Amino acid sequence: MWRLQFFLISLSILPLVNTATCPTCPTGGIWSDWTAVGTCATTCGACSTLKYTRTCLSDALKDCKCSGPTTTTQLCGTQACNYPRVNGPKPPCCTGTPTVINNWYHCVNSSTSQTGGSTFCCPTGGIWGDWSAWAKKDEKSVEFTRTRSCLSGGLNCVCDGEIEETKYACPCAPLKTITPENNPCASKTTKTPFAMRDPAYFPSTCDATVMLENSNFRQPFYSYNDKKGSYTCTTGFVNQAGQCQTGEFPTGDNDTSGQFWRFTFKCNLETGAWDRKFDDYDMKGITHIAQFF
Incomplete structure (x- = not known):
């Protein structure tokens, strides 16, 4: 008997991976994973479709715009149904044919759209935002600080370096x-x-x-x-x-x-x-x- 397991075979979703050879802005930008809007009407057989959305995570980065769709409609509930079905002798797949993927049977159609497909990666050292202006800690001290944000942190790409920098003298070089x-x-x-x-x-x-x-x-x-x-x-x-x-x-x-x-x-x-x-x-x-x- 085949166990039921939801598996989105129609979406090629690849995780971000750390690599030292990644460009600062990968081709096509950096996207989030696809997120389902709502719940699939069926749990097996690839009998229903569902809308998925994603967002461009690299919009906050300098000169790193995304290219590609933000929404797509794909088959959902692609785990092949048990056969025979409880409610009648219907085939295990409404769309496609049962194919073993990762030790489970899924309904696969040769014309299935593979959305996404870009291998995302983390640039060496992460991607930092610009430093803020220096600010004096208080009027009595000679301590100046400035901060920056790790823009790639939301992409699971850790930045190397410090978030805050401190100086105990004027940030301006002598005139x-x-x-x-x-x-x-x-x-x-x-x-x-x-x-x-x-x-x-x-x-x-x-x-x-x-x-x-x-x-x-x-x-x-x-x-x-x-x-x-x-x-x-x-x-x-x-x-x-x-x-x-x-x-x-x-x-x-x-x-x-x-x-x-x-x-x-x-x-x-x-x-x-x-x-x-x-x-x-x-x-x-x-x-x-x-x-x-």
């Missing part, structure tokens, strides 16, 4: 000075960067202090700007992409006493670079700065 030898602003101005000193760096408070000459004492920084109606000097600042922007920085007069302008920049915890807002323009996400003469 640097543009030098004549390393001057991305050369195409913006014919003037020369003044590389006397790097900005002061305060890792515990995530501040950087820039000292700009407020006179022509050391170099001819300032000239009269008719549009602004004051003396200005050229400043340049470079962003994380290495692009330079220049602007005219004002001063109150043409003093030659050798005094300085002091400006404080704040670390942007999202970009990991430095920001400062001025009246005429913003310095955002910068890594280097200089006064030109």
